[in-house]
Amino acid sequence: MVGCELALARVRVLVVEGRTETDPTIKAFGLHVPTVEALDRRGMLPALLQAQRDHAESLLEALTRRRSPLPDPTPRSANVAGHFSGITISRSNVDFGNGSGEPEPAPDMLPVSQQMLEQVLMNRVRAEEAGVELRRGVWLEEFSEHETGVDIRLDTGERMRCTWLVGADGGHSMVRQAAGFDFPGTDPEITGRQAVVDLEDPGELQPGWNRSDAGLYVYTPLTGRILTVEMNGPPQDRHTPVTLEEFQDGLRRVSKTNVTIAFLRSATRFTDNARQASTYVKGRVVLAGDAAHVHSPFGGQGLNLGIGDAINLGWKLAATVKGWAPEHLLGTYTRERHPIGAWVLDWTRAQIALMRVDPRTESLRQIVGDLVNTGDGSAYMMKRLLGLQQKYDLPGGHPLTGCSAPDLQLEGRRRLAEVMHGGQGVLVGAPRLADAAASHGDRLVYVKSPNGTAMLVRPDGYVAWASDDLDDLTGLEDATRTWLGEPAHVAR
Numbered sequence: 001m002v003g004c005e006l007a008l009a010r011v012r013v014l015v016v017e018g019r020t021e022t023d024p025t026i027k028a029f030g031l032h033v034p035t036v037e038a039l040d041r042r043g044m045l046p047a048l049l050q051a052q053r054d055h056a057e058s059l060l061e062a063l064t065r066r067r068s069p070l071p072d073p074t075p076r077s078a079n080v081a082g083h084f085s086g087i088t089i090s091r092s093n094v095d096f097g098n099g100s101g102e103p104e105p106a107p108d109m110l111p112v113s114q115q116m117l118e119q120v121l122m123n124r125v126r127a128e129e130a131g132v133e134l135r136r137g138v139w140l141e142e143f144s145e146h147e148t149g150v151d152i153r154l155d156t157g158e159r160m161r162c163t164w165l166v167g168a169d170g171g172h173s174m175v176r177q178a179a180g181f182d183f184p185g186t187d188p189e190i191t192g193r194q195a196v197v198d199l200e201d202p203g204e205l206q207p208g209w210n211r212s213d214a215g216l217y218v219y220t221p222l223t224g225r226i227l228t229v230e231m232n233g234p235p236q237d238r239h240t241p242v243t244l245e246e247f248q249d250g251l252r253r254v255s256k257t258n259v260t261i262a263f264l265r266s267a268t269r270f271t272d273n274a275r276q277a278s279t280y281v282k283g284r285v286v287l288a289g290d291a292a293h294v295h296s297p298f299g300g301q302g303l304n305l306g307i308g309d310a311i312n313l314g315w316k317l318a319a320t321v322k323g324w325a326p327e328h329l330l331g332t333y334t335r336e337r338h339p340i341g342a343w344v345l346d347w348t349r350a351q352i353a354l355m356r357v358d359p360r361t362e363s364l365r366q367i368v369g370d371l372v373n374t375g376d377g378s379a380y381m382m383k384r385l386l387g388l389q390q391k392y393d394l395p396g397g398h399p400l401t402g403c404s405a406p407d408l409q410l411e412g413r414r415r416l417a418e419v420m421h422g423g424q425g426v427l428v429g430a431p432r433l434a435d436a437a438a439s440h441g442d443r444l445v446y447v448k449s450p451n452g453t454a455m456l457v458r459p460d461g462y463v464a465w466a467s468d469d470l471d472d473l474t475g476l477e478d479a480t481r482t483w484l485g486e487p488a489h490v491a492r
């Protein structure tokens, strides 16, 4: 995603990915609202929706071909909007209305897998002939930083100098470690495993979240996906593949059954190590995604957080490379993204705390469950879960400032998100603002306001300035300089 963003701004990018193929292990399955908005603003939504339709069709085909009977539809799942540590958030309780009118249900997340998203991004990277060189099966082995660049050595023996190095190389990030980023946090206390399986005796397990005094399991009959958690410390071994026996033993312990796995399709271990780099930029080395923060997968936040990092970072780094960035611009990457990462760490830690198996935790779960299933509690949980409260602390008093821009319907049947496919900022306002936008060259495009509100929208889709009076432009010039630099005719 960072590569796509940089290429869009016509920065030359080399992406090295050690794996030759996409990792097939099941991980994320669900894009939250800020992620969907970001991908929509870059024109990738149709490809994702198509991938999702293809997936649904192949799942249906597989289920129809299956010899065993189809699992009963579970009526209780129809009313499930989400979970917090397995505490169900009932859809019927969630009301996003402001109390003045009809109830407003929670939006759904987009059910797209990590692999589908990676495929869409890979296709895009390949299509960006102008900028990205993608090399799969090539590992970054070492690097050293200099005042004007970073010298890198690949495992092919090649050496080259880059102006910047972005470590988007996952939780074990060699870039983070070699560059000496601080990575404080809390130690793990669970062993989690996740797999897609065929069961000999599916009737032994209960669908959904199930707790016992040994831990918990989550069973989704439709896909054969099972997740187990044991509160017995982190896995001894994170690197060898999970065997059928290992998964089955753990599942039997937590389910207190003699369930038998006939076939293990894909399996992985995880834990709740929760750590975050104290800064995301150190000299000419930048971190994004799991390289910058690790935590347990509960709440389905990790991939979404990484895409959010990438969309926040891309245009700022491009501006820095191109030389028009205001001095503080790259520093706002850590300032804006670190608090959101810290929140995700806390959100996942709280869920692990509520998974513990002792009488005190049971009491606490009761209380949290009661609170979650009030109208306000459900709305609060779902807004946080779906990223709807995500906001940056930007200067300016308008309620839209720092928020993701509303997707305005513009003249010519275009949406604001469509205007943003080129990765520029957008100035929305009265026609006389067209000249102000033009003075920033190809960094800023102008569109006519459809609703009497003027806005300066940054390339990542967040509102940097807004006014409800099209004639009151107080603060606009400052905001434009702050985020988009000096007018182009001055800078060039």
Ligand SMILES: Cc1cc2nc3c(=O)[nH]c(=O)nc-3n(C[C@H](O)[C@H](O)[C@H](O)COP(=O)(O)OP(=O)(O)OC[C@H]3O[C@@H](n4cnc5c(N)ncnc54)[C@H](O)[C@@H]3O)c2cc1C
Pocket (backbone or CB within 6 Å): 016, 017, 018, 019, 026, 027, 028, 029, 030, 114, 138, 139, 140, 141, 168, 169, 170, 171, 173, 174, 194, 268, 269, 270, 288, 289, 290, 291, 297, 299, 300, 301, 302, 303, 304, 305, 306
């Ligand atoms: C069981 C499980 C379930 C999850 N469920 C969800 C979920 O529901 N929702 C959600 O949002 N997130 C979920 N996540 C988290 C999500 O998978 C991660 O947050 C996401 O993969 C992070 O992406 P990334 O690109 O930062 O890192 P990674 O996906 O780890 O990618 C890093 C890449 O860098 C490559 N690499 C590493 N070192 C080098 C090197 N030296 N040279 C070249 N290449 C290198 C690796 O091969 C790898 O492909 C889950 C994770 C797990 C384990």
